[in-house]
Amino acid sequence: MNQLGLLLKYKLKMWSNIPKRRGRHGMPLFAYVLILAGVFAIIGIPAYFLFVETFKTYSTIIFGGVSLADLFVEISMIGILVLVLVTDTPAIALNVFMSDDVDFLLSLPISQSTIFSSKAIETMIQGGFPALFVIPVLAAYANSVNMSWYEIIFMFVMYIFYFLILTAISSLIALGVSKFASRSGTQRFMILTSLIVYVFVIILMGMVGSLNSNAGNVEMAFSNYVNTVNAPYLPSTWFLDALKMQWSGILLVIGTSIALSAIAYLVASNGILTGFSKMTSASKRTIHRKKYRIRRPVIAFISKDVKLMRREPSILFLLIYPAIFPLILVGVGALGKGENALTRDIMIPVVSVFLSSMYTVIATASLVSIEIKVGDFVNTLPIGKRTPLWSKAFVITSAFAIVMIVTFSILSAIFGNVLFPIVTVLFSIPILLTLSFFGVYATIKWPNSIGGIRRPLNTTGTLVSMGMGFLGATFADLEGIYIGQNQILSFLNPVLEFFVFFAAPVLAEIVMAIVTFKLLSKIDWTKPYDLGN
Amino acid sequence: MSELVRVSNLRKDFGKITAVKSISFKINAGEIYGFLGPNGAGKTTTMRMLTGVLVPTSGKIEICDLDLETHPIKVKSQIGVVPDEPKLYENMTGQEFLEFVGSIFSMEKVEMMHMISELCDAFEINFLEKFIGDYSHGMKQKLVLTSVLMRKPKVIFLDEATVGLDAKSAKILKMLLRKYADEGSAIFMTTHVLEIAEKMCDRIGIINAGNIIAEGTLTELRSESGKQSLEDIFLNLTGSNEDDVKEIIENL
Numbered sequence: 063m064n065q066l067g068l069l070l071k072y073k074l075k076m077w078s079n080i081p082k083r084r085g086r087h088g089m090p091l092f093a094y095v096l097i098l099a100g101v102f103a104i105i106g107i108p109a110y111f112l113f114v115e116t117f118k119t120y121s122t123i124i125f126g127g128v129s130l131a132d133l134f135v136e137i138s139m140i141g142i143l144v145l146v147l148v149t150d151t152p153a154i155a156l157n158v159f160m161s162d163d164v165d166f167l168l169s170l171p172i173s174q175s176t177i178f179s180s181k182a183i184e185t186m187i188q189g190g191f192p193a194l195f196v197i198p199v200l201a202a203y204a205n206s207v208n209m210s211w212y213e214i215i216f217m218f219v220m221y222i223f224y225f226l227i228l229t230a231i232s233s234l235i236a237l238g239v240s241k242f243a244s245r246s247g248t249q250r251f252m253i254l255t256s257l258i259v260y261v262f263v264i265i266l267m268g269m270v271g272s273l274n275s276n277a278g279n280v281e282m283a284f285s286n287y288v289n290t291v292n293a294p295y296l297p298s299t300w301f302l303d304a305l306k307m308q309w310s311g312i313l314l315v316i317g318t319s320i321a322l323s324a325i326a327y328l329v330a331s332n333g334i335l336t337g338f339s340k341m342t343s344a345s346k347r348t349i350h351r352k353k354y355r356i357r358r359p360v361i362a363f364i365s366k367d368v369k370l371m372r373r374e375p376s377i378l379f380l381l382i383y384p385a386i387f388p389l390i391l392v393g394v395g396a397l398g399k400g401e402n403a404l405t406r407d408i409m410i411p412v413v414s415v416f417l418s419s420m421y422t423v424i425a426t427a428s429l430v431s432i433e434i435k436v437g438d439f440v441n442t443l444p445i446g447k448r449t450p451l452w453s454k455a456f457v458i459t460s461a462f463a464i465v466m467i468v469t470f471s472i473l474s475a476i477f478g479n480v481l482f483p484i485v486t487v488l489f490s491i492p493i494l495l496t497l498s499f500f501g502v503y504a505t506i507k508w509p510n511s512i513g514g515i516r517r518p519l520n521t522t523g524t525l526v527s528m529g530m531g532f533l534g535a536t537f538a539d540l541e542g543i544y545i546g547q548n549q550i551l552s553f554l555n556p557v558l559e560f561f562v563f564f565a566a567p568v569l570a571e572i573v574m575a576i577v578t579f580k581l582l583s584k585i586d587w588t589k590p591y592d593l594g595n
Numbered sequence: 596m597s598e599l600v601r602v603s604n605l606r607k608d609f610g611k612i613t614a615v616k617s618i619s620f621k622i623n624a625g626e627i628y629g630f631l632g633p634n635g636a637g638k639t640t641t642m643r644m645l646t647g648v649l650v651p652t653s654g655k656i657e658i659c660d661l662d663l664e665t666h667p668i669k670v671k672s673q674i675g676v677v678p679d680e681p682k683l684y685e686n687m688t689g690q691e692f693l694e695f696v697g698s699i700f701s702m703e704k705v706e707m708m709h710m711i712s713e714l715c716d717a718f719e720i721n722f723l724e725k726f727i728g729d730y731s732h733g734m735k736q737k738l739v740l741t742s743v744l745m746r747k748p749k750v751i752f753l754d755e756a757t758v759g760l761d762a763k764s765a766k767i768l769k770m771l772l773r774k775y776a777d778e779g780s781a782i783f784m785t786t787h788v789l790e791i792a793e794k795m796c797d798r799i800g801i802i803n804a805g806n807i808i809a810e811g812t813l814t815e816l817r818s819e820s821g822k823q824s825l826e827d828i829f830l831n832l833t834g835s836n837e838d839d840v841k842e843i844i845e846n847l
Contacts, residue, residue: 354694354708362698366687373686437682441648443699444672 065172069180097521106198113202121206125285128292131206132302136291138199139224139298146193146228147235178330182233193225203305213307220304220312223319227297230322237329359445363453370432371457376515377428380421381461384414385469410473411466411486412539418462419538420531422494426458426501427518427527434505435515451582455498463491486542493534496575499582500530506585534574537567597624599750599781600645605654607640614640616805617654622750622798627772627782629796631789633833637805638785639679639754645783646676646752659749672700675743679754679785681735685728689720689738692727696742710745717767732759744771751775753784757791769795793825803833 120130167177200221204214292299297318303311357365371377388410433440433450440450466487508523519527544563600622607615615637622628632638643649645656647667656663659673683692697707715723718737727735736759743751751772757765772795776782786792792799799816801809809816809832813825822828830837 354690354697354704354711356694356702356704356707357698359699359701362695366684366691366695369691370684370686432684432686435682436684438643438646438648438676438678439682442646442671442674442676444668444670445699446668 065176066180066183069167069172069176070183073180073184101521102194105195109195110198110202113199114205117202117206125288128288131203133288133291135199135203135305136296136298136302138196139301140291140296142193142196142225143228143296143298146225146232173331175327175331178233179327182229182326186229196221213305217305220301220315223315224297224301226319226323227315230319230326233326234322234329237326360449360453363445363449364457367429367450367453367457371425371429371461374428374432374515377425380425380428381465383421384417384462385465388414388469388473408543411470411542412535414466414469415486415490415538415542416532416535418466418490418494419497419535420528422458422462422497423501423504423527423531424519424524425462426454426498427505427523428515429454429458430502430505431509431515431518451499451502454502455495458498458501459491459494462494463487466490485545486538489541489545490535490538492575493538493571496571496578497531497534500578501527503578503581503585507581530574534571537571537574540564540567598622599624599659600628600783601655601657602645603655605641605644605656606652607637607644607649608652613805615644615651615802618802618805618807619654620800620807620810622781622783624749624779624781625776626797627776627784627795629792629799630783630785630802631787631792631799631829632785632802636802636833638802641802642752642754642783642785646674647671673749675746675748675751677736677739677743677751677753677756679756679758681732681739683727683735683738685726687727688725689723689727689730692738693723693742693745697745700746702746707745710747711741714741714744717771718764733761733764736760737764740768744775747775747778748780750781750783753782755786756784757786757788789825789829799825801829801832808832 117131117134120134121132123130164177164181168174197218200217201214204217209217292302297315300311300314300318304315305311433454467484470484470487504523504527505518508520508526510517510520510523540563544559598621600620602621603619604617605615605619606613606617618637618641620628630638630641640649644651645658645663647663647670650664658670661670661673663670687695693707693711697704714720718741720734720737720741722730722734723738727738730738736756740756753772757768760768769791772782772784776797784792784796793813796813798810798812800807809819809828811819816825816828817823820828820831822831827837830840
């Protein structure tokens, strides 16, 4: 077996050994693959049938030589491009330059390019799962345009080349970032990239929104939109051209993927790992002059958790979503003025609370993962066992509440309606606190063996957490709607309405809190993976 | 002389495996106690029990006359722990970390700043404004040492503390530990470098397969074993005499 294959084989072995080290039997690899395939099938098969019908309709609507179905495929490919560049680039940089085994591997007679390739592939394996979800889109597209079987095979081969382009771009950016930025700089780069991507998404969505804002400009707005998505410099455009068997597209996809991969390989082969990587070089000498501030122990813990939360990009992303999505909805004009105002007043807080609830669990899990990574240190401090736990729940709950309040305040200033959003925030705070505690439990119960801080929960944990978040958000939203609106359903009498929209959700919230605390009391969160000596 | 650490019949089981089998020892104020043993003997498990990280299966630990089981927070406020592998918050700077530790232990601000300044000079620490994630092993080790030594704890636990330190820093650490001991602290240290134990430790305990197989001053250990160097005493007690080692080398 060649060296690259050997490195990957042992990395796979290491991943599958992690559950065993933690005292659990662990699932065989094929069981993980089956579960992932199951998740993919549950989402992918209905998506396929949904897209087939849509594409059949869309493929007949042509604008400037491009059908709506083509446009949708291009948007999906841009989505994957964004996803890979946002998530994988910093991950590769950190994985390649900062992982524990790099120094060991560098001491072995293995070329640096092989080490880099193995690390890049490792990261892609971890981060590439979402790329599979484009497959139903492509399959549906193939069906709707009546592709033959060899055209379908060709399409998936092109998709592999397309993914290689993204991988190579990711790797090159990672190599560049590692040359110029320190580890913390890489994390800042990651946040910056994400913000640029969000702005790009908002601009793109804004173009769609402008379509229904002014009927007179529809043609021009749509034309701009098509030109943006169908720009000749985007790999997604080359990919679509390749699917249509245009030589220019085929050559660009294959040629670019090979050329970029070769460049990444050559750069990695020429001493980037040891020669001039700033991430592994010694820090500059600095003079220590800072004044210190002593806080009460609990406040010190909260302050520390706030710092760690602020500096962990994956948690920041989760905090940005509940703010950014309502703004996107407003930006695209989906929540209009006048007769749509009621929908807007309800939808903005509902969407925001749903996102906050679901992400609270994951964000807490990420913060707990940081503490777990530090190991025994916290256990040697003279603080109560529950202090770190309360601190994290408090910090995450407060952060999401502040994000919602700020978002709603901005939107209220624009639209002039504050009652319902503020009521919703108030009702969502207890449930966010409960969900935050559930996040602590989920981290211990369903840890992700290979995900670390950025993906702290395994598939089961993520699904359960999403379910809990969904339930919690439903309760908070129902209560908010009850208080914020005069009458919700005209056919319900007031007593029944009170019960359905207020009393029952409050009771359910209490039950949820009790169950969470019962579950939490059964685990020792301070030593989740403890095997002693 | 007051006993700052009292351990009696301490035992730790992990399922069917017994890592530590009913060990007992004491450490007096002003004493540096070396805890030696081959890999897997139970040193780290013992230290993790003594520092409140692991709960013993049975036995009693008293530190500064306080039972660790019933007064864990009071005990932890009296001790300092330097692990063999410093794992710290990578997204905090060294300054923030020291400030955090100082706050948790409710230190006086002026005293803390004075101690940090002294220790930074001693260990040549000039990287406190950098993120810990950018530190090397040695830099992390110096930071942890500073966070412990700045508090002048009554009892200090060190697990292979000189690993990763440059020669000068290691020398300073050894001198500082002696100074702290002379001022009344008790030091519990594990090390595989027998020369360090030989030069620094007032008393030595040797653990093997979960049992303390020898304990005493170096003079006592010498007279009991009839060997001169600590290396020979250690190898003899742990079942690997010089002839065995020579045979292994010859067979390689």
